[in-house]
Amino acid sequence: xxxxxxxxxxxxxxxxxxxxxxxxxxxxxxxxxxxxxxxxxxxxxxxxxxxxxxxxxxxxxxxxxxxxxxxxxxxxxxxxxxxxxxxxxxxxxxxxxxxxxxxxxxxxxxxxxxxxxxxxxxxxxxxxxxxxxxxxxxxxxxxxxxxxxxxxxxxxxxxxxxxxxxxxxxxxxxxxxxxxxxxxxxxxxxxxxxxxxxxxxxxxxxxxxxxxxxxxxxxxxxxxxxxxxxxxxxxxxxxxxxxxxxxxxxxxxxxxxxxxxxxxxxxxxxxxxxxxxxxxxxxxxxxxxxxxxxxxxxxxxxxxxxxxxxxxxxxxxxxxxxxxxxxxx
Amino acid sequence: xxxxxxxxxxxxxxxxxxxxxxxxxxxxxxxxxxxxxxxxxxxxxxxxxxxxxxxxxxxxxxxxxxxxxxxxxxxxxxxxxxxxxxxxxxxxxxxxxxxxxxxxxxxxxxxxxxxxxxxxxxxxxxxxxxxxxxxxxxxxxxxxxxxxxxxxxxxxxxxxxxxxxxxxxxxxxxxxxxxxxxxxxxxxxxxxxxxxxxxxxxxxxxxxxxxxxxxxxxxxxxxxxxxxxxxxxxxxxxxxxxxxxxxxxxxxxxxxxxxxxxxxxxxxxxxxxxxxxxxxxxxxxxxxxxxxxxxxxxxxxxxxxxxxxxxxxxxxxxxxxxxxxxxxx
Numbered sequence: 065x066x067x068x069x070x071x072x073x074x075x076x077x078x079x080x081x082x083x084x085x086x087x088x089x090x091x092x093x094x095x096x097x098x099x100x101x102x103x104x105x106x107x108x109x110x111x112x113x114x115x116x117x118x119x120x121x122x123x124x125x126x127x128x129x130x131x132x133x134x135x136x137x138x139x140x141x142x143x144x145x146x147x148x149x150x151x152x153x154x155x156x157x158x159x160x161x162x163x164x165x166x167x168x169x170x171x172x173x174x175x176x177x178x179x180x181x182x183x184x185x186x187x188x189x190x191x192x193x194x195x196x197x198x199x200x201x202x203x204x205x206x207x208x209x210x211x212x213x214x215x216x217x218x219x220x221x222x223x224x225x226x227x228x229x230x231x232x233x234x235x236x237x238x239x240x241x242x243x244x245x246x247x248x249x250x251x252x253x254x255x256x257x258x259x260x261x262x263x264x265x266x267x268x269x270x271x272x273x274x275x276x277x278x279x280x281x282x283x284x285x286x287x288x289x290x291x292x293x294x295x296x297x298x299x300x301x302x303x304x305x306x307x308x309x310x311x312x313x314x315x316x317x318x319x320x321x322x323x324x325x326x327x328x329x330x331x332x333x334x335x336x337x338x339x340x341x342x343x344x345x346x347x348x349x350x351x352x353x354x355x356x357x358x359x360x361x362x363x364x365x366x367x368x369x370x371x372x373x374x375x376x377x378x379x380x381x382x383x384x385x386x387x388x389x390x391x392x393x
Numbered sequence: 394x395x396x397x398x399x400x401x402x403x404x405x406x407x408x409x410x411x412x413x414x415x416x417x418x419x420x421x422x423x424x425x426x427x428x429x430x431x432x433x434x435x436x437x438x439x440x441x442x443x444x445x446x447x448x449x450x451x452x453x454x455x456x457x458x459x460x461x462x463x464x465x466x467x468x469x470x471x472x473x474x475x476x477x478x479x480x481x482x483x484x485x486x487x488x489x490x491x492x493x494x495x496x497x498x499x500x501x502x503x504x505x506x507x508x509x510x511x512x513x514x515x516x517x518x519x520x521x522x523x524x525x526x527x528x529x530x531x532x533x534x535x536x537x538x539x540x541x542x543x544x545x546x547x548x549x550x551x552x553x554x555x556x557x558x559x560x561x562x563x564x565x566x567x568x569x570x571x572x573x574x575x576x577x578x579x580x581x582x583x584x585x586x587x588x589x590x591x592x593x594x595x596x597x598x599x600x601x602x603x604x605x606x607x608x609x610x611x612x613x614x615x616x617x618x619x620x621x622x623x624x625x626x627x628x629x630x631x632x633x634x635x636x637x638x639x640x641x642x643x644x645x646x647x648x649x650x651x652x653x654x655x656x657x658x659x660x661x662x663x664x665x666x667x668x669x670x671x672x673x674x675x676x677x678x679x680x681x682x683x684x685x686x687x688x689x690x691x692x693x694x695x696x697x698x699x700x701x702x703x704x705x706x707x708x709x710x711x712x713x714x715x716x717x718x719x720x721x722x
Contacts, residue, residue, distance in 0.1 A: 106435060113490030161442030169497055 067091045069139060069377035070355050073268040074098065074149070074217075074239035074306035078313045079118060083352065084125040084144065090352040093139040093377065094129055094384075096173055096238060096306070100150035102324030105162055108155035112169050115146065130170060132384040147384075149173030149238070151218065151321075153184050156203065163206045172388055173238060174207065175215045176200060176227060179333070180326060185216075185223035188249050189333075193220035196230055208232045211388045217250070217306075224256050233387065234264035239306035241270055242297075245290045246277040248334065254297070261298035266383050268306020269294075273343035274334035275308070284348045288361035291375065300371050304380040305358065311351055315341035396420045398468060398706035399684050402597040403427065403478070403546075403568040403635035407642045408447060412681065413454040413473065419681035422468040422706065423458055423713075425502055425567060425635070429479035431653030434491055437484035441498050444475065459499060461713040476713075478502030478567070480547065480650075482513050485532065492535045501717055502567060503536065504544045505529060505556060508662070509655060514545075514552035517578050518662070522549035525559055537561045540717045546579070546635075553585050562716065563593035568635035570599055571626075574619045575606040577663065583626070590627035595712045597635020598623075602672035603663035604637070613677045617690035620704065629700050633709040634687065640680055644670035 070091050076098040077083050087095065099111040119128055127138055129145030138145035148170045155171070156162040166174070176185035176196075184200035186193040196204070204227065207214055214235040216224040227235055237260060243251040252260075252267070260267060269291060276282035277290070294303055310317070318341060322333040332340055348357040355376065362372045399420050405427040406412050416424065428440040448457055456467055458474030467474035477499045484500070485491040495503070505514035505525075513529035515522040525533070533556065536543055543564040545553040557564055566589060572580040581589075581596070589596060598620060605611035606619070623632055639646070647670060651662040661669055677686040684705065691701045 105438075109434075109494055110488075110490070113488070113494055116490065116493045159439075159442070161439070161445065164445045165438055165442055165498065168499075169494065 067139075068359075068373045069093055069135070069381060071135065071377040071380040072096070072305050072307050072309070072352070072355070073236070073266075073380050074270070075309045075311070076313070077309060077311040078317070080312065081122060081125070083311060084118075084122050086352040087144040088125055088142060090355050092144050092352050092355065094135040094145040094147060094380070096147045096149045098151050099148050099171075100155050101152055101178060101321050102154050102326070105155050105157050105159075105166075108150065108166070109169070112148065115148070115170075119146075128170060129172075131388055132381055135381055135384065147172045149175075149215065151175045151215075152178035153182050153203070158183060158199070160199075160202055160206055163203060163212060164210050167210045167212045171212060172384075173213045173215045173236065175218055176203075177220075177223065178218045179322075185227065186220040187218055188220045189331075190220055193222040195222050196226045200227075201230060204231050209391050211390055213387050221253060221256060224252075225259055228256075228259045228263050228265065231263075233391065234266070234383070235260070236266045236268070236383070238266075238268040239270040239272070239275075239308040240267065241275045241290065242294055245293070246275065248275055250334065251275055257294070257298055261302045264302070266302055266304060266379065267294070267298060268304050268380075270306060270308040271346070271349045272308035272310070273345065276346065280344045280346055282346050284346070284357055284361040285364065287346075288358070288365040291362065292365050292367065295367075295371070295375075300367075300374055301379055301382070303375055304383075305355075305376060307349065309345070309349075309351070310342055313342060318342050396468075397688075397702045398422055398464070398710060400464065400706040400709040401425070401634050401636050401638070401681070401684070402565070402595075402709050403599070404638045404640070405642070406638060406640040407646070409641065410451060410454070412640060413447075413451050415681040416473040417454055417471060419684050421473050421681050421684065423464040423474040423476060423709070425476045425478050427480050428477050428500075429481055429484050430507060430650045431481060431483050431655070434484050434486050434488075434495075437479065437495070438498070441477065444477070444499075448475075457499060458501070460717055461710055464710055464713065476501045478504075478544065480504045480544075481507035482511050482532070487512060487528070489528075489531055489535055492532060492541060493539050496539045496541045500541060501713075502542045502544045502565065504547055505532075506549075506552065507547045508651075514556065515549040516547055517549045518660075519549055522551040524551050525555045529556075530559060533560050538720050540719055542716050550582060550585060553581075554588055557585075557588045557592050557594065560592075562720065563595070563712070564589070565595045565597070565712070567595075567597040568599040568601070568604075568637040569596065570604045570619065571623055574622070575604065577604050579663065580604055586623070586627055590631045593631070595631055595633060595708065596623070596627060597633050597709075599635055599637040600675065600678045601637035601639070602674065605675065609673045609675055611675050613675070613686055613690040614693065616675075617687070617694045620691065621694050621696065624696075624700070624704070629696075629703055630708055630711070632704055633712075634684075634705060636678065638674070638678075638680070639671055642671060647671050
């Protein structure tokens with residue numbers, strides 16, 4: 065009997081053979097990997113070319129993920145299908161034609177904004193959120209047409225609610241938790257979670273310590289109880305994992321994420337001057353071999369085997385099935 | 394019974410609905426279209442995005458061509474499959490990673506050079522030809538691995554012979570004629586044609602007047618007799634059509650082809666100061682509805698029906714079948 069499906073809908077590791085082997089050993093059949101924070105189109109293509117080289121170098125461990133069927137193919141062959149995502153709209157610059165070009169190159173998720181105001185929408189660190197822009201409306205329509213998922217993980221509330229409303233296809237918040245559990249700026253209000261669920265969208269639960277109650281000290285039980293409450297609120301079919309695992313990254317990378325090229329001053333984001341680097345992961349989720357701890361935690365808080373499988377992978381797979389192809393007429 | 398297959402392995406028209414309808418009316422199931430003369434990667438992507446918009450706008454007339462199977466699909470549905478080609482290596486800039494990226498975006502042919510020295514090889518207008526460069530050898534290997542066809546239509550003799558030798562997969566000269574028939578600088582020596590044929594490569598016969606004996610006055614009989622002699626020389630399976638049709642283009646476009654951004658002085662290429670623009674097409678081949686004239690001409694000079702079908706499309710299709718996918722181990 066095949067091992068149950070595991071999908072992680074957000075990671076940004078310092079990719080290496082070691083990590084790909086951990087994915088294999090952890091039975092992770094698909095990962096949505098970030099390829100862009102602030103990179104423009106040409107720089108994003110460079111990231112894609114780097115991935116092409118990894119696919120060539122490690123064909124027994126990883127494969128390009130383009131469709132839901134690729135997840136099953138990876139699962140059957142003990143590999144991990146890699147799906148590309150951008151955490152910002154910087155790859156499309158000011159050119160709507162790049163939406164389809166990026167999709168042709170494998171992009172399957174794109175955040176409309178990363179923390180700041182973008183050409184499309186407002187990020188969660190801005191003081192004012194005027195909602196989806198003129199270009200934003202055009203780009204959402206184009207993303208819908210082609211099958212590029214709108215991701216609002218780092219967006220502000222009004223923009224997020226408007227994106228849910230405007231998008232003709234369900235959107236995703238790939239990596240965030242309920243603000244009612246832990247009121248981080250990146251976690252999401254009940255209004256957003258309810259609207260997301262009602263529109264058929266997906267929430268991926270984050271394991272980034274700044275998104276966790278108790279941060280690095282959060283227990284697996286506390287995390288899984290939060291999932292149980294969210295399942296009651298959103299429905300057990302609209303939730304999955306989006307760990308936001310940033311394994312083996314030097315702290316210079318979190319600085320790039322936060323500041324990119326947009327500021328000459330340091331912005332500490334969710335961190336602080338005294339705690340500027342990546343926070344330590346909870347000891348029960350350090351790398352791709354630890355998804356079993358979450359499975360066990362979900363079982364322990366009372367989820368059925370079937371629901372555990374949904375949360376750990378089947379829900380994302382169902383979402384992939386309807387999200388990555390052209391919009392039906 | 395389906396109409397016989399027609400493939401044109403080089404055109405660079407001023408694309409419009411009118412021309413796509415002429416392709417349909419002419420029964421042309423596949424066209425290799427040029428998207429690059431001197432454009433860099435980003436500019437080439439812009440051309441691809443323009444094509445994406447045409448595919449969206451005219452779904453009943455054209456479709457993206459990626460594999461040989463797409464040709465049969467287009468033929469069955471009365472459409473034209475559009476295959477992208479670059480007449481220069483400018484789209485990959487100095488970055489070997491862009492070979493695969495361009496292939497992912499649909500590029501299926503790439504000339505190693507266009508008239509001048511490039512990073513990869515020497516063009517046919519240079520005084521000296523030192524052969525395939527260091528980067529050229531690496532890029533040919535990568536093109537072979539991925540399934541991007543080496544095209545040497547505008548290359549100098551030594552570089553062309555070396556490309557045939559170095560490439561592990563058959564190459565193409567998509568648009569040129571034998572120099573023994575008309576000694577234009579762009580037409581090819583017997584040494585090249587023989588080496589091309591022996592390696593399993595393909596020659597596409599050009600209908601660009603500067604490549605024709607008698608130029609715009611060339612008769613269809615003369616053209617087809619030249620094909621008959623070349624068939625004897627190269628074998629009837631190694632030849633096809635690559636018309637080099639540049640329909641509806643303003644003369645500014647031929648200037649871009651010839652001079653790009655590489656010279657402040659005008660270079661007239663195959664033209665002259667007194668005849669700088671596009672030359673008029675022979676009256677028997679003005680647009681995509683005229684392939685029937687060539688079919689009839691080939692029959693008239695004695696080709697069997699089967700051989701006419703080979704030359705007009707089946708040979709290119711067989712070449713597409715083995716050329717566009719990954720190299721077998």
